[in-house]
Amino acid sequence: MPSLRFHLGLAGGLLAAALAACAPRIVAPPSPPPQTVRQPQGLQCLDELGRRGAVFEMVAERVSANGCRLTNGVSLTRSSVALDKAATLGCPLALALHDFETRVVQPAAQKHFRRNLVQINHFGAYDCRNIRGTRRLSEHARGQALDIGGFELDGGIRISVKEHWTNAGARSRFLQEVAKGACEVFSVVLTPRSDSEHHDHFHVDIGPRPHCGA
Numbered sequence: 001m002p003s004l005r006f007h008l009g010l011a012g013g014l015l016a017a018a019l020a021a022c023a024p025r026i027v028a029p030p031s032p033p034p035q036t037v038r039q040p041q042g043l044q045c046l047d048e049l050g051r052r053g054a055v056f057e058m059v060a061e062r063v064s065a066n067g068c069r070l071t072n073g074v075s076l077t078r079s080s081v082a083l084d085k086a087a088t089l090g091c092p093l094a095l096a097l098h099d100f101e102t103r104v105v106q107p108a109a110q111k112h113f114r115r116n117l118v119q120i121n122h123f124g125a126y127d128c129r130n131i132r133g134t135r136r137l138s139e140h141a142r143g144q145a146l147d148i149g150g151f152e153l154d155g156g157i158r159i160s161v162k163e164h165w166t167n168a169g170a171r172s173r174f175l176q177e178v179a180k181g182a183c184e185v186f187s188v189v190l191t192p193r194s195d196s197e198h199h200d201h202f203h204v205d206i207g208p209r210p211h212c213g214a
Helices: 004-022 042-051 091-113 170-182
Strands: 055-058 073-078 082-090 117-124 145-153 157-160 188-190 202-205
Touching: 042 091, 073 091, 082 091, 082 145, 091 117, 091 145, 091 170, 091 202, 157 170, 170 202
Parallel strands: 082 117
Antiparallel strands: 055 073, 073 082, 117 145, 145 157, 145 202, 188 202
């Protein structure tokens, strides 16, 4: 005949199991969305840009009556790689571009082509103007935006947003991956998927209104 100790032990085990079943499940909170890196400002930014080996010249501060403003600006001819022409932009954006090249574009170039990125082709950076169709200043008007038209890899491989965004095999896959990765570096990324205005370039900026159009 089972002992009293056995019955008590069995009852205790059943009670513990029941309590465990009724206990609330602990669910881990969802991971926060990736945050763009806050770049250093002022002389600290210029020092960091120089430390990374970028080639640039400082430009005079630009302020206009309608609110356009470029402070801590540089004329950048080379970040981690060459630009097809000098870009006038704020130093924090120049650092973000360097991060984009090294953290996003170079790995994608190796993955899809086993080649190195050697040049960024762009349509411009600082431009004192409004967002098209609005009365709101563009981030270009603050030196915080750059329009990227394409990339060149060693071996003469040219990749154009206009020509290769869709239906272009490895070039398309490269551009799609680079666009998604850009959203982890810049606060705003606009692509041909965003609207017809961006059918031939990526707009990237470090403005205050985050949006990933990849």
